[in-house]
Amino acid sequence: MKSHYQKPRYLIVIEQIREKINNGELEPGEQLPSETALAKALGVSRNTLREALRILEEENIVIRKHGIGTFVNRVPVFQGGIEELFSITELIEREGKIPGTEILFTGYVEPHRDDVEELELEEDEQVFLVKRVRTADEVPLVYCIDKVPDSILHKRYKLREESIFNSLRDAGIVINHAESKINTIAYHDEISKIMNCDQHTPLLVLRQVHFDELNRPVLYSINYFRSDQITFNVLRKRI
């Protein structure tokens, strides 16, 4: 019954600044008032304002220049890059399309060598395997192979949802991040046929180990995307 606590002020400040940008009060490239002035105007301390600005800078909404000022970033920034972890369901919905699923297999199987390593499996531990084709507006987009260690699932686990992410969350497993490898293959006898691809359409392959908050590997997935249906975007930063 903890009802709602007050939202931190720096989050409110972030919203206020975003709003100023969205409604045109602050235009792209325009300089913000100085920190001292803006803090006073928003009724917060300079520290709180700086916390907000730091986050806005991380998100590429503003740019800060030492000794000069803070500016609204020109570019609206590339949304939904690959570095942001989302489920296939989310990916499809973001494109404004309707996700569909055709389940090809579910059940417990012996793991492969890779599975044992990536998922840090115990000896003789099985994996729960799901093979599916995911569609966007009825068009095949990606062939998904998902493997979850036996040990972290209740035996009565079943795939009730479209999204494995949601399904795992309902089972008390929250995915925090993933280590992904992007590659490509020209043609795969089985998969290319299922995906209705000819020899001229390679498959983009995403191999991912997903981890929960405790850094335990909880899901190993291999996704074969039709390369004519998708492109991965990345915002790369110089460090």
Place this chain on the structure above:
Amino acid sequence: MKSHYQKPRYLIVIEQIREKINNGELEPGEQLPSETALAKALGVSRNTLREALRILEEENIVIRKHGIGTFVNRVPVFQGGIEELFSITELIEREGKIPGTEILFTGYVEPHRDDVEELELEEDEQVFLVKRVRTADEVPLVYCIDKVPDSILHKRYKLREESIFNSLRDAGIVINHAESKINTIAYHDEISKIMNCDQHTPLLVLRQVHFDELNRPVLYSINYFRSDQITFNVLRKRI
């Protein structure tokens, strides 16, 4: 002649904590002393320590949990992912290999439609075009097409270095970030031959618009990687 300025304390604190992790004083998964205690031990204020911890958390070196504590991250995490912008030269050197270059073409040409859009070219503005094959230990790794707007180059510009990044830097242009699209093609008559690829080896295609600190597009590049020679890694985070 203001000589050398003092290194900020939070950077020193970061080094100290990294050192404790590297020399085993702090082990993976281990909990750090409380912020109050650690700040006292390191002789800085809690705020300064927190600034250091925030950066270490961004870098996935530590994990902070509200009400519990701060911990050394278990996984050393995937270094050098694609979200970190580096030049091909750096990429090859990181793999411990020796970069080589075969220049196929350099000169000023009329831009394509894409170039005009991506590089925000003026009417009738030409681009400086470079086509090269980059090798790692003599093996062809990637076919590079790089285009730079005429307007940002001195006419006497020449490609003296292996790395276009370095070459541009010498010309006063510092690349800050890039928007990249990853895709793949099965076979390309010209490029696949040059790269010595058969029909079973698709090419991974990286199309990138590079920006300087002022968010001006300064370099448009298309890289065709031999997919049997490279995999792109990404650390994806749930947000």
Place this chain on the structure above:
DNA sequence: ACGGATTTGTTCGTATGTATA
């Protein structure tokens, strides 16, 4: 179930350093 102790999160005030015009 409750309360207190511990730990990180947020916020303010203030002072000083560094960069730029």
Place this chain on the structure above:
DNA sequence: CTATACATACGAACAAATCCG
């Protein structure tokens, strides 16, 4: 050189989350 702007740093207080007796 000076004024302005952002960067760093300290101290203090309270909030929120978690843990444990």
